[in-house]
Amino acid sequence: MANEMLLKYGCNPNQKPSRVFMENGGDLPIEVLNGKPGYINLLDAFNGWQLVRELKAATGMCAATSFKHVSPAGAAIGRPLTETEAKIYFVDDLGELSPLACAYARARGADRMSSYGDFIALSDICDVPTAKMIQREVSDGIIAPGYTDEALEILRSKRKGSYNIIKIDESYVPEPIEKKQVFGVTFEQGRNEFKIDRELLSNIVTDNKEIPDDKKDDLIISLITLKYTQSNSVCYVKNGQAIGIGAGQQSRIHCTRLAGNKADNWWLRQHPKVMGLQFVDGIRRPDRDNAIDVYMSDEYMDVLADGVWENTFKVKPEVLTAEEKKEWLAKNTDVCLGSDAFFPFGDNIERAKKSGVAYIAEPGGSIRDDHVIMTCNKYNIAMAFTGMRLFHH
Numbered sequence: 001m002a003n004e005m006l007l008k009y010g011c012n013p014n015q016k017p018s019r020v021f022m023e024n025g026g027d028l029p030i031e032v033l034n035g036k037p038g039y040i041n042l043l044d045a046f047n048g049w050q051l052v053r054e055l056k057a058a059t060g061m062c063a064a065t066s067f068k069h070v071s072p073a074g075a076a077i078g079r080p081l082t083e084t085e086a087k088i089y090f091v092d093d094l095g096e097l098s099p100l101a102c103a104y105a106r107a108r109g110a111d112r113m114s115s116y117g118d119f120i121a122l123s124d125i126c127d128v129p130t131a132k133m134i135q136r137e138v139s140d141g142i143i144a145p146g147y148t149d150e151a152l153e154i155l156r157s158k159r160k161g162s163y164n165i166i167k168i169d170e171s172y173v174p175e176p177i178e179k180k181q182v183f184g185v186t187f188e189q190g191r192n193e194f195k196i197d198r199e200l201l202s203n204i205v206t207d208n209k210e211i212p213d214d215k216k217d218d219l220i221i222s223l224i225t226l227k228y229t230q231s232n233s234v235c236y237v238k239n240g241q242a243i244g245i246g247a248g249q250q251s252r253i254h255c256t257r258l259a260g261n262k263a264d265n266w267w268l269r270q271h272p273k274v275m276g277l278q279f280v281d282g283i284r285r286p287d288r289d290n291a292i293d294v295y296m297s298d299e300y301m302d303v304l305a306d307g308v309w310e311n312t313f314k315v316k317p318e319v320l321t322a323e324e325k326k327e328w329l330a331k332n333t334d335v336c337l338g339s340d341a342f343f344p345f346g347d348n349i350e351r352a353k354k355s356g357v358a359y360i361a362e363p364g365g366s367i368r369d370d371h372v373i374m375t376c377n378k379y380n381i382a383m384a385f386t387g388m389r390l391f392h393h
Contacts, residue, residue: 001027001169010039029172030143034156035164037141041119043070045143048121049168051075051228056123058197058220061240064103064130065225066110066118071233071248073118074110075225076241077217078103085109088269090285091133101129106241108137111262112289119143119164126151134158138286145170194388196223201361201384205373208382211359215336219361222338223390229340231391234348236263236355237336243267244355252339256348260355267332267356268296268325278314287312296320332356340390342366346375353379363389 004021005028018039022028030045037045044067051072055063061077078099086092089109097105100122108115120134122144131151134142141164142155155165179188198216200223211219221242222235229235229247232255236244244263249255268274274296279288291312294303300319303309309316337352339362349372352360364385366372376383 001029001031003027005032007039007042008036015039024175029169031167031169033147033152033165033167035141035159035162037164037166040069041141041164044068044119045121045141045166045168047228048072048119049143051224052121052123054196054224054227055221058224059217062100062103063123064100064107065121066104066107066115067121068114068116068118071230072107072225072228072242072245073114074107074242074245075221076103076106076110077221079106079240081105084270084275087275094129094133096129097133098127098129100124100127101133104130104133108133110242110266111245113293114262116286116289126155128154131155136285140164141166143168192227192390192392194227194390196220196227200386200388203364203385203387204382205364205369205385206376206381206383208377208380211382211384215334215359218336219338219359219384222336223361223386226338226340226392227390228392231340231393233392234259234337234339236260236352236357237338238263238332238334238356243335252341252344253347253351256339256343256351260351263332263335263355264329265293265296267329268320271320271324271328273318273320273324277317280310280312280314283312296325329354329356334358336360338362340392342369342389343372344368346371348372349375349379349381353381357381360384361386363387 004019007018009016010018048065048067051065052063059077063077065075066073081102089105091105117138117140119140120142125146126144127148128151131154135154143166145168155163178191179186201216218237222237225235225242226233232249232252233247234255235242236259243266244259246255246259291303303312333356335356336359337357342363342365344366345368358381360383
């Protein structure tokens with residue numbers, strides 16, 4: 001390992017020179033095993049590694065995340081996939097999957113459009129099933145505490161041998177004070193080392209006081225994900241994985257809607273009409289993902305018009321009607337929702353309910369907390385006030 005790494009450029013090609021280095025004179029906590037990661041790659045890598053490390057520590061299960069532009073597109077722990085999940089994540093042809101491969105399938109599959117060209121973080125040593133899954137996806141790189149020999153060779157074959165592969169020193173502990181510069185001015189703050197665990201969910205302020213243990217785990221996943229998502233942010237979680245992440249919105253209701261729409265799309269992909277789409281042979285994975293996204297949207301005629309659908313489908317699909325979508329979305333239940341700061345109004349709860357939310361964790365502290373709690377009570381939603389804001393910028 002070395003003290004510094006020169007980079008091709010910064011956020012944009014005109015931002016030169018660029019490097020990462022250790023001000024304390026020590027070695028960087030990473031070893032680049034392949035490729036040449038860039039500035040944004042490393043931002044994604046370091047944020048992603050912290051996220052999966054904390055998910056594993058909090059849940060006891062291996063974890064994966066799919067990062068894009070310094071926010072996660074998906075995050076998950078290694079719970080087994082159902083048959084339906086394996087199909088909608090397009091991994092049902094890979095045979096038996098390890099827990100780590102299941103975690104990445106979930107992280108990548110939550111929002112495949114956003115995960116295109118992702119940077120991957122894994123909590124555990126990358127194994128062959130996970131590497132084979134990554135091999136066929138469009139991705140910029142990966143960070144993990146290690147790689148089996150065979151997994152490393154598989155990953156080295158990506159992008160004509162230029163795929164970015166980073167090994168992180170698991171024992172590395174950053175200094176307690178962190179700094180960054182903006183406009184030539186140095187900012188300094190204590191690192192956000194706040195530990196997120198079930199104890200954080202003990203202050204349940206709604207009439208419904210019951211949050212089952214598995215839902216507490218999902219709420220913890222949402223909060224840890226939010227800790228490394230650009231604010232404002234909310235995160236919908238179900239069965240051990242994020243299903244909708246809204247990042248960087250100025251308005252919280254817009255964030256709640258954005259993430260809710262992503263959660264709805266995740267659920268709609270399990271509709272029989274979507275799962276029954278017959279794609280032409282040899283279609284590229286990104287083209288297939290885009291076609292599914294458009295098919296489920298109000299712009300479905302962009303892929304179903306005569307003279308157009310033949311480019312994508314073997315058989316012209318039936319329209320997924322608004323009524324069918326509404327009926328299907330109503331079947332999504334027991335979703336968990338975390339917010340990195342308080343909900344200022346009950347309209348956020350109204351929108352969350354439409355995506356099946358039944359459990360919420362948020363800091364509390366709004367002057368309209370009473371209205372937010374009242375709205376939760378109207379739908380028998382259980383909500384915990386954490387008392388802890390999780391802004392990340």
